[in-house]
Amino acid sequence: MEGLSAEESWAVLQHAEMPLRVEIFGFFEDEKQVEIVESVPAEQIVPLIAEMPPDDRVDLLAEVELEVVEHLMPLLPTDERRDILRLSAYPEGTAGAEMTTEFAGISEGLSAQQAIDEVRRRAEELETIYYLYVVDEENHLRGLISFRQLLTARPDAKVDELMERDIVTVNAADDREEVADKVERYDLLAIPVVDDEYHLVGIITHDDVIDVVREEAVEDAHRIAGVEPLDTGYLETGLLELCWKRGVWLTILFFLATLTCFTLWHYEAEIAAATWLVYFIPLLMATGGNSGNQSAALVITALTSGNVTVVDWWRVARRELGLGLLLGLFLGLLGFLSALGVMFVSDKQHADTTAPAEVTSQYDTTQLDEPTEQSEGESAKIVNSAVVVGLTLVLLIPCGTLFGSLLPLLFRRLGLDPALMSNPLVAGMIDVVGIVIYVRVAIWILL
């Protein structure tokens, strides 16, 4: 039905029985679902909404226009209406907002066979029947039994004796990333959600967890690049919204980057004394920034997967310092040789092409106050200059790796998202630090 409009899809749907209709409707893209709900007459759409899985239903209604929702709500059966209000009370991004209320809860004291019969009776309406949650009269979570355990148990065995009492749960207020971590770590089909008094209020199933993992990864990728995460798909997001979500961070980073102007201006005299310095600035910035971004990406992913925590900061710092020195020494050597090559080539070109006195004089004023006649002095100067480029890399790359690795840890420590615009931020800071190191090294070696 991918090519059809909302009305056409709805017309086709009318030919399906209700359970199938709900299922097909669930496969529509979010945008189409919203459009259908907003355009189809209320009395036609209400029965379908009433039959939808509670978690999907709340997500859908959250995107529909408020006016339409207010019109639909009174038409829904009381139970469903209460359910929607309860689920939508949890803030987005929490376990409560992700959970469904259609779980298989059974009371204490049943036998295995009774439990199986109970599930069989309710199988149609439940989101998953493969985990059964045992609750007491006040709905406190007491235990968990898998359908597999029931199946292999003696029919008259008591569920209370079979069930697992030590259960992995999440609180309804927990972050959904926490949910994903637990489901992933323990390979669960579903995880029970409890409130502060350990009442069972819902479950989150494996398919929702996959969506969470995927969505969180996308959000991280956006944040790392300095984009405010989008709520909808890239092609569905309005141009102005996209502009805003990118422009905010671009502007902040722009002001950070103006620091480089002031830094360069601060070293005006030194740069004027050796203008060739300028030619290597983008190369040095890029290489320093790249090494910092590598570290940031490694540490952010390690934080997300739990491989690294904030307490490991000293271990991370030592590793990155070591790595930075190794990479710095190698790229420093490479930088020295490249600078040598670049300068010899352009020096030769220069000698070949700059016969007119005017250009030569212009060039000369930009050189160090050394005798330019002697080709030997010229060569020594070129070697010295190449040493400046190489040495800057040796010092800059460890700064990049240290900064790139510690910034996400600092953000996590401060309770911020470690991925927060880390990439451009690291590169921006390295630009400033890089200029300072570069000019200082040049003064030390040349002046």
Next chain:
Amino acid sequence: MEGLSAEESWAVLQHAEMPLRVEIFGFFEDEKQVEIVESVPAEQIVPLIAEMPPDDRVDLLAEVELEVVEHLMPLLPTDERRDILRLSAYPEGTAGAEMTTEFAGISEGLSAQQAIDEVRRRAEELETIYYLYVVDEENHLRGLISFRQLLTARPDAKVDELMERDIVTVNAADDREEVADKVERYDLLAIPVVDDEYHLVGIITHDDVIDVVREEAVEDAHRIAGVEPLDTGYLETGLLELCWKRGVWLTILFFLATLTCFTLWHYEAEIAAATWLVYFIPLLMATGGNSGNQSAALVITALTSGNVTVVDWWRVARRELGLGLLLGLFLGLLGFLSALGVMFVSDKQHADTTAPAEVTSQYDTTQLDEPTEQSEGESAKIVNSAVVVGLTLVLLIPCGTLFGSLLPLLFRRLGLDPALMSNPLVAGMIDVVGIVIYVRVAIWILL
């Protein structure tokens, strides 16, 4: 047991019955599992390996030293040995390598009750009992029935009539990302894996899919930052391996960045005629690079989630061009104002502090050949210079957004990973393009 060494953990494990022992062992970190297998005597570890889930077992043995594996293999029961050889024949990253062979296959012609009894008998050994796969005598996949359907069916109903015949499958040679996409799209508990003749060879369960989604996201994050994806956790990867996986791309990018040197050298005369140009180079490069990286991140995540495909390239290009112009106009205005501010401040500072004639003369040679006496001409020059900075941003940012968005699409079209070192590559190309635009605009406005 997190604090215990491999031997200590193994000693504790001895106190658990075999099924529980296998389960606990499965929760150990990969490194500890490998250490235990390599250190414990073969006759003690073989029974545990024989009981492990086939997919985990193959993954484990792939990391154990070859010598140890060769010693263990002959001691394993024939069935398990054959199974290991079959699973390890599929290349890493394919569905075949991820799948398990312990699925619930049932033959055609059974009744619902017979099928339930069959599952009940084999429940202990199967990875999931909640989907049953119906196969013919030659093991061709014929249909699928969920345990929930069996449970709610009449006991004497035929499975052949109840089962779903139109099944979502993957080929054993398919990429594991394809597997994750399908399981995610259809909210499956497990997906059957078939060979080219549609023989059922295994299944992949939801927990393995979560791991795939997570791992692929991490790999993408590493590639985007120009790091060759790691095989193990960040802290477990050796310093030299890490150095290699980062150094390779840093070196390639370094050589790309030397293009900026040649570009700057090419415009030597123009830069010498207006040295203030230099002070804005890092700012312009950073802003252009940031806008490009935003586009790349958006398009890469949209490609991964299926929101955008290669055929959408024209739509993407138009959006990004529009966005680039909007962002470019805004940041161009900001750049104009900032440049005005920076230059007035430093000009004033200059006038205040550069009383000594020597420094002033040095400064003057770097200015345009205009009368420096008149403060009016000076102001006009500053305004013109700020126009150059602003106009460069207006032109550079659309280049960044276009380039950043189309590079991942081009990579995908060429069969490469769209995430491949996209971030530093985009920034590196923008650096070169940025310098060219900047100097051309300067020549046009000022000279």
